[in-house]
Amino acid sequence: MNDRLNDKKHIIWAKKVKERDNYTCQLCLVKTSDVLHSHHIFSYDIHINQRYKLDNGITLCQYHHSLFHSIAGLGSNNKKQFEEFKKFITLLYKVAKNNIK
Numbered sequence: 001m002n003d004r005l006n007d008k009k010h011i012i013w014a015k016k017v018k019e020r021d022n023y024t025c026q027l028c029l030v031k032t033s034d035v036l037h038s039h040h041i042f043s044y045d046i047h048i049n050q051r052y053k054l055d056n057g058i059t060l061c062q063y064h065h066s067l068f069h070s071i072a073g074l075g076s077n078n079k080k081q082f083e084e085f086k087k088f089i090t091l092l093y094k095v096a097k098n099n100i101k
Contacts, residue, residue: 004044009052014038017057025061027089035062043077058082064089 004010017038024031039060042050050056060068072081 013052013054013057016054018059020054021059024059025064026058027064027086028061028093030061032061036060037062037065039065039068039082040077041079041082043075045075047078 015038018036022031023036025036037060038057040047040051041056041058044051047056068082068085069077071085
């Protein structure tokens with residue numbers, strides 16, 4: 001990951017992803033610039049031709065980004081994994097919202 005911090009293309013890509021998503025986590029809708037990550041939907045490590053494509057990124061808060069990788073692992077990630085994770089998180093929020101009423 002440290003190599004990405006010095007990769008100008010990656011820095012520009014990450015900023016554009018956050019700008020497109022209005023600096024908002026696309027799962028919990030928290031809006032902050034301090035703890036947001038630009039997540040690669042198709043992983044950076046093996047999907048080299050997707051690395052800098054804007055549609056391969058999504059803005060996540062630090063919590064959801066870490067949670068995704070703790071479940072799906074680091075590397076070799078893909079869109080199907082992310083969509084399943086997103087459905088899981090959405091369901092959790094719906095259940096929590098219904099229990100609070």
